[in-house]
Amino acid sequence: MAIVADLGALQRLPRIVGYGNAADLALTGRKITAMEAKEMGLVTRVFNSKQELDAGVAKIAKEISEKSAWAVMGTKAVLLRSRDITVEQGLEHVATWNAAMLRSYDLEEAIKAFLEKRKPVFSKL
Template structure:
């Protein structure tokens, strides 16, 4: 690893050790290149506070830079995954006592505040490492929008999902309406977002919101840890490249997506990881991939 890369890695590790107010970030198994980012406000049902919206992007950026992190699990402490956005996170948009006299200026301030909140799920999506959601209990509003930004989603049998914004007379604005149609289809997204109804874990599985339902939180934690470790043992170049191409191809035409993956592999197919994978397949041994 180059000196600059080592310095960046050391700085990321040092900042992670400083800790967070609303998150718990740890490497549960030192032998696995997997980090867990846990929403850690169980007394508030992990409602997303203004501080959480600042800390999620910071944690994701640090893990993106950390070579020892090859996969990330997003989970939550306590009986529920997330109660949504904490009341007051955007202030009171109905408050007319603001010192800003111009309504347009006040609206622009609110718009900028919403864009700042959107940065949290976007940071999950942009993290080069795959982010796996492990959902249990209630996942409400902003929690669903956070989950929608993850690469893979699993849940326990007790999990429920609901987009409640329509019942609060607002439009979901953190990315669910943009990301969910690509995950569960337009019709399912329209039903969930327009009715505000709660769906069960099995309904989420049938829609494709989650890939698998585990019988309990304990089984969920163990199962997701195993899957994350298996992903982390693969070539980091291949895993990060796959995530990059998937996201790029989601938002462009098939032709543009094919052009992008051709360009990516033109640069990456001569990697040492590919040589190692081929050699190990022939030798029937476990590969040891390069660290980034």
């Protein structure tokens, strides 16, 4: 390499994999295995074949799609923002999202479904 890694990689990578692993990867540029990536926290799951990968991704997508789209969006927004703010600011951010959700159809449906012991049917975006 003839240039310093850009696009926030050097700022974010140590938070994910720790300083030592980040330095190792950034300074050597070496390739790592899927298992190494999992051990470092770069990925959450490893599959043994393309077929297992396809099935695993489909299962994850199905699990997420069964959740409230608004809750998924809010969770994603809060997780992304949490990288750059304090815990206190993060709690305020969650409170803002949840305040907006208090009157939502999805929250009402989740409570009804729980009481009726059935799967909720959430609104579509």
